[in-house]
Amino acid sequence: MTQIAFIGGGNMATSIIGGLIKQGESKPDMIHVSDPNADQVQQLSEQFGIHGHSDNQQAIASADVVIMAVKPQVMKAVLAPLKDTLSQRQPMLLSIAAGISLTSLQSWSGCEAIVRCMPNTPSLLGLGASGLFATDKVSIDQRNIADALLRAVGISVWVQNEAELDAVTAVSGSGPAYYFLLMEAMIEAGKKLGLSEETATQLTQQTALGAGKMAMEADVSAAELRRRVTSPGGTTERAIQTFEAAHLRDIVEAALTAASDRAAELSKQLGD
Incomplete structure (x- = not known):
């Protein structure tokens, strides 16, 4: 032992x-x-x-x-x-x-x-x-x-x-905060659409949990799971199009690159 x-x-x-x-x-x-x-x-x-x-x-x-x-x-x-x-x-x-x-x-x-x-x-x-x-x-x-x-x-x-x-560090070390930020935004948007804070919070939290579990247990990629949920001409497609128009992928890449760069900077500073 x-x-x-x-x-x-x-x-x-x-x-x-x-x-x-x-x-x-x-x-x-x-x-x-x-x-x-x-x-x-x-x-x-x-x-x-x-x-x-x-x-x-x-x-x-x-x-x-x-x-x-x-x-x-x-x-x-x-x-x-x-x-x-x-x-x-x-x-x-x-x-x-x-x-x-x-x-x-x-x-x-x-x-x-x-x-x-x-x-x-x-x-x-x-x-x-x-x-x-x-x-x-x-x-x-x-x-x-x-x-x-x-x-x-x-x-x-x-x-x-x-x-x-x-x-x-950029992907998983800091990653939980990214999901929390998205959850914050979803809760606030839900409230503006008429939901109570409690209802918006419960729906957002359970949706995050369910999506994560589906991704972990699925035998297909996250991209394929997204496609399966996105019906042509439906509500999800309209939301995804809005994300894409706002260049969400570029924002995520820039954010993770910034986090990785900062991790490298801190390593140099702390090693002095």
């Missing part, structure tokens, strides 16, 4: 811990967590039966995998006092912090086997989508462990190079 240490006990760490235990991927006594918030550590210990620590060194003392679940801005400072231990023990280091490059993580931690991953907020519900990339020092067994960790909160996909994580 793999000894796992979480440095940081926030929402994402809590979700992964819960998923690992629920799915039987790890036993509680194999999981350690450290966080400066003593109440959070106690809560996690009581909720999952895992080992809680107030000291990061204690948490990583016997770890085979160290999961850095801290904010990008504090990553360097958190790793600094752990570097000697990590350099000596060489656990697999897995970072869920956006924008911190493998080069920076290697320099700050002294670890060679490192996995960067980009999860998203639906991971909190077990419906996450995560992109992963590993250094060539990560073994097949370690890749499988990293995969299991992220599959505990949704799906995981491996990208071919580190730069692709910026695209992952």
